[in-house]
Amino acid sequence: MFNITIEKKVKIIIEILNSLYPNPVSSLYYVNEFTLLIAILLTTRSKENEVNKITKHLFKKMKTPQEVIQHSINDIKNSIRYIGLYNKKSKNIYNLSIFLMKKYHGIIPKNLSILESFPGVGHKTASVFLSFVSKKRVFPIDTHIYRMMIRWGLTNGKNIKQAEKDAKKVFKKMNWKKLHLQILFYGKEYSPSKNWNLKKDIIYQKLLKLKIKDHKISKR
Numbered sequence: 148m149f150n151i152t153i154e155k156k157v158k159i160i161i162e163i164l165n166s167l168y169p170n171p172v173s174s175l176y177y178v179n180e181f182t183l184l185i186a187i188l189l190t191t192r193s194k195e196n197e198v199n200k201i202t203k204h205l206f207k208k209m210k211t212p213q214e215v216i217q218h219s220i221n222d223i224k225n226s227i228r229y230i231g232l233y234n235k236k237s238k239n240i241y242n243l244s245i246f247l248m249k250k251y252h253g254i255i256p257k258n259l260s261i262l263e264s265f266p267g268v269g270h271k272t273a274s275v276f277l278s279f280v281s282k283k284r285v286f287p288i289d290t291h292i293y294r295m296m297i298r299w300g301l302t303n304g305k306n307i308k309q310a311e312k313d314a315k316k317v318f319k320k321m322n323w324k325k326l327h328l329q330i331l332f333y334g335k336e337y338s339p340s341k342n343w344n345l346k347k348d349i350i351y352q353k354l355l356k357l358k359i360k361d362h363k364i365s366k367r
Contacts, residue, residue, distance in 0.1 A: 181210065183280065
């Protein structure tokens with residue numbers, strides 16, 4: 148999309164994100180590590196504010212794997228029925244809790260590949276969880292961040308896996324955790340997938356102007 152150098156793009160992107168979101172904090176509701184993992188799992192194809200409404204009630208009665216397995220899958224289903232994929236998610240929460248109790252005595256391991264083996268926990272969910280609870284450098288890529296990487300011309304857009312590799316190459320490791328939230332917030336607020344207003348997309352406009360300026364200079 149843009150012919151300007153990656154270094155120039157990244158500098159502009161980080162400057163704008165830091166000005167808009169200097170200290171980004173997730174609004175996801177949870178009370179312990181287990182509920183955090185469940186909350187992240189529930190956000191798949193569901194809005195965070197909708198999940199928070201559900202979990203504020205759910206976590207009063209199910210905040211540990213031990214408490215979850217005292218209920219039926221149907222109980223869980225009834226508690227989360229107002230969010231997307233609730234049938235599948237209720238089974239995953241129940242099976243994940245049994246798996247966690249049997250194999251890890253209820254303690255969640257801080258290992259990406261192990262977490263990915265949990266029922267209902269994919270690479271993104273595991274990465275987001277680790278970004279909250281460990282010092283390991285991970286850069287979770289969801290659909291919002293994937294969209295931004297494409298629009299900013301920082302990835303070829305083939306798939307999310309490739310976008311994650313590209314993001315780790317162009318952004319400094321020390322900033323990954325902060326950038327994950329910053330780009331997520333920016334994508335939702337200024338560069339949505341639907342009804343995208345290019346004039347209000349600050350970063351896109353800035354990169355476009357720089358491209359035009361560089362093009363004029365190169366023609367002299």
